[in-house]
Amino acid sequence: MQNYINQLSDDILEACRVAEIQDQLNSHEDDDEGEAAIQSAENFVYGDTEPLSSITGIAPIVLPPPERLTQEQKSQLAGVLEKLLIIKKFLPEFPHQLPMHRRYQFLREMWSEEFAPPLTGHVHVQFCQYIPEECPFPEYCDHCGEFDDNIVEIHSPFDEDDFNDDFDPNSFFDGPAPF
Ligand SMILES: [Zn+2]
Secondary structure, eight states, X not given: OHHHHHHHHHHHHHHHHHHHHHHHHHHHHOOOHHHHHHXXXXXXXXXXXXXXXXXXXXXXXXXXXXXXXXXHHHHHHHHHHHHHHHHTTEEEEOOTTSOHHHHHHHHHHHTTXXXXXXXXXXXXXXXXXXXXXXXXXXXXXXXXXXXXXHHHHHHTTSOGGGOOTTOOGGGGTSSSOOO
């Protein structure tokens, strides 16, 4: 398994390298940031999403289930996956203290999701919905509790029926919705 993990890490780092080159080429082309911002907003409005795998060039099937990996292997993969995401302008919002190996399962799940590729700025990907009972990492979370009082305010303008499981109250405040 370790050989496979090393090869996969190399593949992901290669994807990082390619993405960085593309990014540099694009930044020279797109000197008109206003235009890019308009395009990005339209992207969001029209829900023009694609799988993260096609955005990053890494297929979800190559990412082993976390239960088959050691802590070190999960940390190794989480490190390169997070690096690739950041180059692609996705910012996974993990608590600062959350160990690397604990991030792997969240990153792996993201690879099966669809996103609108950010043409400008960054997409903040939230895992905590500011609901302490549902927090995926309560022992590390920087958000829960701190924002507890705001939840009523965020929800109050809407009826309960307007919500579904995919609703992310943070998306109103943080640019394009990640999901
Ligand atoms: Zn939380």
